Amino acid sequence: MSLASDTYHLFIRALKKVLRNPILLFFSLLQPIIFLVLFTQLFSKFAAVPGLFPSGITYLEYATPGILLQNGFSSALQSGTSVVDELNSGMLEKMLVTPVNRSAILLGRLLSDAFRVVVQSVIILVLAYILGFDVAAGAGGILVMLVIIAFFGLAWSGISLAIGLRTRSAETVFGIGGFLTFPLLFMSTALVPVSAMPGWMANVSNINPISYAVNAVRGLSLPSSALTGLGLSFPGDILSAFAYIATIAVLTLGATLYLFRKVVT
Amino acid sequence: MSDVISVEGLVVVYSDGTKAVNGIDFGVKEGEFFGFLGPNGAGKSTTIKVLTTLLKRTAGKITVAGFDIEKHPEGIRKVIGVQSQDTVIDPDLTGRENMMLQGHLHQIGGEELKKRVDELLNLVGIADVADRRAGHYSGGMKKRLDLASALVHKPKLLFLDEPTTGLDPQSRAAIWEYLSKLNREEGITIFLTTQYMEEADRLCQRLFIIDQGKIVANGTPESLKREVGADSITMTLENGEAGPETKDRARQVLGRLEGINKIIESDGGLTVYAKNAGLVIADIVRAFDSNKIHLSSVSFASPTLDDVFLQHTGRRIRTEELNTKQATFSRFGAARRPTRQ
Numbered sequence: 002m003s004l005a006s007d008t009y010h011l012f013i014r015a016l017k018k019v020l021r022n023p024i025l026l027f028f029s030l031l032q033p034i035i036f037l038v039l040f041t042q043l044f045s046k047f048a049a050v051p052g053l054f055p056s057g058i059t060y061l062e063y064a065t066p067g068i069l070l071q072n073g074f075s076s077a078l079q080s081g082t083s084v085v086d087e088l089n090s091g092m093l094e095k096m097l098v099t100p101v102n103r104s105a106i107l108l109g110r111l112l113s114d115a116f117r118v119v120v121q122s123v124i125i126l127v128l129a130y131i132l133g134f135d136v137a138a139g140a141g142g143i144l145v146m147l148v149i150i151a152f153f154g155l156a157w158s159g160i161s162l163a164i165g166l167r168t169r170s171a172e173t174v175f176g177i178g179g180f181l182t183f184p185l186l187f188m189s190t191a192l193v194p195v196s197a198m199p200g201w202m203a204n205v206s207n208i209n210p211i212s213y214a215v216n217a218v219r220g221l222s223l224p225s226s227a228l229t230g231l232g233l234s235f236p237g238d239i240l241s242a243f244a245y246i247a248t249i250a251v252l253t254l255g256a257t258l259y260l261f262r263k264v265v266t
Numbered sequence: 267m268s269d270v271i272s273v274e275g276l277v278v279v280y281s282d283g284t285k286a287v288n289g290i291d292f293g294v295k296e297g298e299f300f301g302f303l304g305p306n307g308a309g310k311s312t313t314i315k316v317l318t319t320l321l322k323r324t325a326g327k328i329t330v331a332g333f334d335i336e337k338h339p340e341g342i343r344k345v346i347g348v349q350s351q352d353t354v355i356d357p358d359l360t361g362r363e364n365m366m367l368q369g370h371l372h373q374i375g376g377e378e379l380k381k382r383v384d385e386l387l388n389l390v391g392i393a394d395v396a397d398r399r400a401g402h403y404s405g406g407m408k409k410r411l412d413l414a415s416a417l418v419h420k421p422k423l424l425f426l427d428e429p430t431t432g433l434d435p436q437s438r439a440a441i442w443e444y445l446s447k448l449n450r451e452e453g454i455t456i457f458l459t460t461q462y463m464e465e466a467d468r469l470c471q472r473l474f475i476i477d478q479g480k481i482v483a484n485g486t487p488e489s490l491k492r493e494v495g496a497d498s499i500t501m502t503l504e505n506g507e508a509g510p511e512t513k514d515r516a517r518q519v520l521g522r523l524e525g526i527n528k529i530i531e532s533d534g535g536l537t538v539y540a541k542n543a544g545l546v547i548a549d550i551v552r553a554f555d556s557n558k559i560h561l562s563s564v565s566f567a568s569p570t571l572d573d574v575f576l577q578h579t580g581r582r583i584r585t586e587e588l589n590t591k592q593a594t595f596s597r598f599g600a601a602r603r604p605t606r607q
Contacts, residue, residue, distance in 0.1 A: 003373060010370040018358040021399070091354040098318045098348040099371040100340055 007102045011109025012116075015083075019117055026117070029079070033072040033125050040064060040192065041132065053197040055230025058223060065129045066218035067191025069150055070211055072125060073118045074186070077154035078178030080114045081165030088169055088264070103265050107162070107258065114158050115151040122150050135222070142221040145239070152246050153214045159253025166260040191215050194231060210245055217242030268332075269293035270423055270455050271300075271317060276326035278312050278479075286312040287323075288479035294457060299449045301470030302459040303571060305583045309479040310459035311351055314427045317457070318348045331423055344372070347421030351428045353408045357401025361392055361411050364400055365418055372419035379418070386414040390444060406437030413441065417448070424448070426458045430465060438465075445469060461583055463571040475575055482578040487571060494569035494577055496527050497543035499550065502562040506534030512559065519553050530576055535562075537576065539569075 019026060041061040047053060048060035087093045096106055126134075126143065136142050160181075165174045186192070188202055189211035195203040206212050220228060220235040228235055271294040278287040287309040294300045302310045315321035317330055319339040328334070333341035355364050362383060369379040387393040390410040395403065400411055409429070416424065429445070430438040446469065448454045460466050466473055467487045475483040475490070483490060503512055516536055520529055525546050527539040540546040543566035554561045575583050 006373070007371065010367060014356070014359065014363075014367055017363070018356070021358045091350055091352050092356065094320055094350060095348070095354045096371060097320060098343060098346065099368070100343045100373065101371040 003100075004102045004105050004108075007105030008108045008112065011101075011105055012112045015109055015113030016116060019113065026121075029076060030072075030121055030124060032075070033068050033121070034128065036068045036071065037065070037125060037129060037132070040068070044192075047197075054194060055227050057230070058227045059133065061129065061132055061134050062223060062227075063194075063219075064192055065125075065134045066146075066222055067186075067189070067211075067215050068129075069122050069125055069146075069218060070153060070215050071182070071186050071191055072121055073150040073154040074157055074211060075178065075182045076118050076121065077114065077156075077158035078161045078181060079174065080110070080158040081161035081163070081174040081178075082171040083110065084162050084165040085169055085171045085174060088166070093264075097265060103262070104258075107261055110162075111155055111158060111254075115155050118154040119147050119151050122147055137224045138221040146218050146221050149214060149217050149239070149242060149246070152243075152250065153210075156246050156250035156253055159250065159255075159257040162257045163253065163260050166257070166264055185209060185211055189215060210249055213238075213242045213245045268296075269329075270296045270298075270331055271457065272327075272329045273313075273317075274327045276313065276316065276328065277324045278309075278316060278321065279324045285479055287316075290474075290476070290479070290481050292474055292481065292484070294455060297449075297453050297455055299445075299456045299469055299471045300458070301466045301473045302457075302476050303461070303463065303466040303470075303473055303575070303583075304459075304476035305461055305581075307478075308476045310476060311427050313476075314348075314350075314425050314457070314459060318346060318425055319343060344419075345422045347416035347419070347424045349413050349416045349424075349426045349429055351431065353405070353412045355400045355403075355408055355411050355415070357399065359400060360397050361387065361400050361403070361407075362396040364411060365415050368415040369418040374419055382418060382420075386417055390414045391440070406433055406440075409433060409437065410441070410444075413444070420452075421454065423455045423457070426456065428459055428461065430460075430462070442468060463575075463583065467571055473571070475571075475578065477575070477579045477581075483574055490571060490574045491569045494539065494573045496539035496541050497566050497568055498537055498539055498570075498573050499543050499547060499564065499566045500532060500535065500537045501550070501564045502535040504560045505562045508535060508560075515557065516554070516559050519557050519559065520550065523549050523553060525549075528577070530580060532576070532582060537573075539573075539577075 041064055044060045044064070048058065048063060054060070054063060093106070136146070138145070161174055161178060164177055168174070188205040189209040190206055191211055195206050198206060216233055217239045219231065220233055220238045223231075225235060273293070274291050276287055276290050277285070279285050290313070302313065304310055312321065316323045316328065316335070319335065319342055323335070330342045331345045333339075335342065356367070359367065365383045365386065366379065369375065369383065374382070384393070387396045390413060392403070392407050392410055392414070395407065400408060403411065413429065426445070430441050433441065442465070445456060449456050458469065470487060473484065473487055473490060474481050485493070503516060508516075513531060513536060517529055520526055520536070520538055523546065525540050525542060527541070530537045547564060547566060550564065551561065572582055575581070
């Protein structure tokens with residue numbers, strides 16, 4: 002009972018903090034928007050090269066799922082900074098001397114992170130729609146898509162939270178987050194299909210969790226004709242993406258919970 | 267009546283080997299205004315952290331509000347209110363939202379909580395800014411909000427870790443006022459730590475003086491001062507730049523005088539204790555003069571808690587140094603001191 006209500010109140014608090022700092026929200030959206038506009042322009046002609054990209058889809062249609070995931074991924078990797086802030090400001094201690102449910106502190110934070118990613122994803126989707134992107138699976142598809150992106154973000158925010166709890170340094174969280182984002186992004190199918198990669202990179206991409214999540218989102222957004230061209234299947238890829246995300250979530254959130262308990266007691 | 271807080275043999279050793287608290291025992295009675303007075307690093311905050319379930323002790327038997335600290339920390343958390351040394355409020359929430367959140371975390375809600383929050387906002391005098399973001403408040407207002415949020419759930423026991431450090435004189439006086447009122451009218455037991463003697467003197471019914479993790483003296487402020495048993499005479503030698511050799515000579519001269527109980531080295535000179543300071547001062551001045559010891563200034567005062575500390579540890583409480591003169595002559599000296607952040 003207190004887990005649910007404590008989580009709710011802490012979720013609302015975190016949400017208010019996000020909404021009252023719209024500048025932060027704006028800047029975290031800047032990067033995906035630049036990606037969306039510039040990359041799709043820059044690479045628009047590559048998509049027409051036969052053999053590299055499946056025929057019949059534009060680069061915008063190919064890359065938007067990747068940009069959505071990139072945004073969820075890099076937002077999640079920053080979520081540890083808020084925990085550092087709570088630790089260093091004394092807010093965490095202030096909560097810990099109350100009877101608040103310990104897990105609710107973490108859950109409220111994770112849920113608000115997920116909510117933020119969903120809001121950002123909707124903004125990106127609207128922008129992409131204006132540029133000519135569409136979701137083949139319709140409104141239901143968009144919902145499933147948002148769920149995948151949010152869960153994918155949650156799974157990775159565990160890593161960031163663990164680093165934050167361990168180092169108590171926002172700089173370290175930012176540094177490691179930035180260090181992880183780009184290699185993982187470029188060595189995935191987010192922006193370029195495996196067929197256009199050198200062999201070793203294709204191998205990395207095939208085990209890269211971002212590729213799995215992106216494939217699942219593409220399974221929803223692309224028409225079935227394009228899916229076969231990419232070697233994807235619907236809904237098989239969505240299920241395997243969920244399995245992959247769940248595995249990562251168990252590992253990273255487990256580690257976070259362990260570290261959090263250590264800090265708390 | 268049984269003790270609300272009972273501490274036996276508390277030891278806290280940090281992982282780097284620092285012994286922050288080195289075997290202390292004390293008890294706090296219900297309804298009491300109880301204080302820990304000591305300089306920075308004496309072990310005050312560490313003790314509060316242990317009592318409020320934030321920090322694990324190394325050894326010792328502790329009960330708070332009847333609960334064993336090891337076995338039932340959650341029982342303790344329900345009945346205590348805590349204000350930590352650093353003001354902790356959420357700058358993005360309004361004052362009211364800060365208070366409401368604190369109430370929710372204590373499982374209070376609805377009309378009951380709303381009423382209580384209004385009441386407290388009025389009590390600490392921030393009702394008019396309650397719906398503004400707390401980040402925009404002045405330092406004193408933030409501190410008052412922090413204090414109010416520690417009271418939302420009507421705690422039986424209130425822990426205050428240096429509640430007025432860094433505050434301007436008006437805010438400090440206001441906080442003193444609320445605290446006395448809370449203790450007197452609502453019967454809340456208060457455990458306070460401070461490095462300000464005036465604060466301890468004014469508020470606390472019983473006082474433990476703590477230094478380097480050990481209790482060096484305890485009693486009511488009056489009895490502690492009475493123990494000193496004499497007025498203090500503070501002398502500065504050679505404009506406060508006297509070397510050890512001059513101080514030694516001065517000691518010898520003072521030792522030959524009648525009516526002096528105790529000679530303690532203090533910054534820039536010496537402090538002595540005498541039953542009748544007014545008479546002794548004349549003797550001191552004459553004796554120093556004939557021995558060619560350059561006496562720059564001399565003052566005397568009835569005993570303060572600083573003298574208690576000085577007698578037990580041979581040092582003054584560091585933070586009071588800037589204003590020892592003012593403090594020795596005025597009971598409210600600290601209230602007029604410019605704030606240092």
